Amino acid sequence: MRFRVDRDVLADAVTWTARSLPTRPPVPVLAGVRIEADTTGTIQLSSFDYEVSARAQLPADVSEPGTVLVSGRLLAEISRALPAKPVDVVLDGTKVQVTCGASRFTLLTMPVEDYPNLPVMPELTGTVDGDELTHAVAQVSVAASRDDTLPLLTGVRVEIEGEKVTLLATDRYRLALREMTWKPANPAVQAVALVRARTLSDAAKSLGGAGSVSVALSTGGGVDLIGFEAAGRQTTSLLVDGDYPPVRRLFPDETPIHAIVNTQALTEAAKRVALVAERNTPIRLTFSEGQVVLDAGQGDDAQASEALEAVLVGDDISVAFNPHFLADGLGALDTTFVRMSFTHPNKPVEFTGQESLEGDDLKDYRYLLVPIRFAS
Structure with a gap:
């Protein structure tokens, strides 16, 4: 096997193919990336761990076709470190020579005949x-x-x-x-x-x-x-x-209370207030007419609070959330406003996006979050 390939193309393809290699492979050959070169000027890189497979095809100047199996992670590290010049790969007995400019590496091969067959792509x-x-x-x-x-x-x-x-x-x-x-x-x-x-x-x-x-x-x-x-x-x-x-069925059919808040403002305020929240300690959101107050920390602990503008439809309500789960839900929304829909302070709260303070919310993405009982 002998071929020449562009360094960036090789590095990108090897990195992608090797990304799912197991850290502790059940058999040594599963730590390898299989390289197949054919005379049509195409190289296929493959990896497989019995659950996930990956294949990448890339163009190359193939002088001699062949198939070889080498350490995937090592090849990925080497290909990323090579200078920006063409890469020559040559199989020499049981070793693979990788040459790029003045850089030269020798990799040991693994028995390619022991490598499992990759699954066939479904229709x-x-x-x-x-x-x-x-x-x-x-x-x-x-x-x-x-x-x-x-x-x-x-x-x-x-x-x-x-x-x-x-x-x-x-x-x-x-x-x-x-x-x-x-x-x-x-x-x-x-x-x-x-x-x-x-x-x-x-x-x-x-x-x-x-x-x-x-x-x-x-x-x-x-x-x-x-x-x-x-x-x-x-x-x-x-x-x-x-x-x-x-x-x-966990999504509520009706929500008698809902609040609308600017998504970015709420995200940033929640991050600030959460700074004083100890591990697994919730932050509380208290909604009343025209505002929501975020607070965390109690008693002799560090405390923080911040008030934001909010539109509330329905009765005043107070809920508490895991700050990380709250941040995940807000971060997944890509709308200007977030609508939080409530049925009860201790029942899951539905997060949806809304482009303006008026009108309906968007239902293509819904995030349901279970509140935490907050000790008063």
Whole structure:
């Protein structure tokens, strides 16, 4: 195997492919990136850990075709450190020589015949705008659990119904829902998948800037798999197995009280007030006509408070939140105002966006947050 490739192209592709390599691979070969060079002038880089696979294709001047397996993380570090010159890669026996300008590296190869076969990309289910996918996944994944002892809740539920896609995630303390439109391959398609939030976020971030992203879903056929493809890059992931809880019913049908506050002002005020909140200590929001007062800290502890303008519809109400969960919900909104809808001081509060003080709120993104009982 012998080829020459642009340094930036190589570094970008290797970094992307190696990003999901396991820290402690169950078998040594899974720490490798497989490099396949063919005479058509294309190189394919591949990685796989039995759950998530990644492939990247890049153009190169291939003199001799071949396949080799080398340490992915080491190759990524080397490729990023190389000078801005063409890179020559040559297989010499059981070693790979990487030369770039005056820099020369020798990498040991791993037995490529021991490397597992990568999963086949499922048939196309639909396409979605990359930027919208990135934004939607970021809005929802903040509510996914980080507790691996509850694998179901570490996933994002993807519901596909024709041209509508709904993303849902919860960690039992908050719930996020985002609806968006896409272009299905079959207008009558209906499917449900549970995708690891970490994997979905990684795919959305890395492929989102490439324009249109192809989504391929395979369920009920033995191996439940989801795949994403854009700009010569593919990634697949096994789906999370299990029945997701019926979380949609947690959103209230009616909310007799709601308040509207400037999103940025509330975000910044909450950050300031939270400075005195000890770990797991809530901050309280007290709504009355024309204002909301944020406060934290009690007794002999440090204390802080701040008042902001607010529009209140309904009775005065006071609620307390985990400051990190509150910041996540506000940060996911991209509207000028946030509407907080209440049923009771101890019942979950729904956050939605609103472009002005007048009119209705936007329901394409909804964030439900369970308040904390605040000792008076």
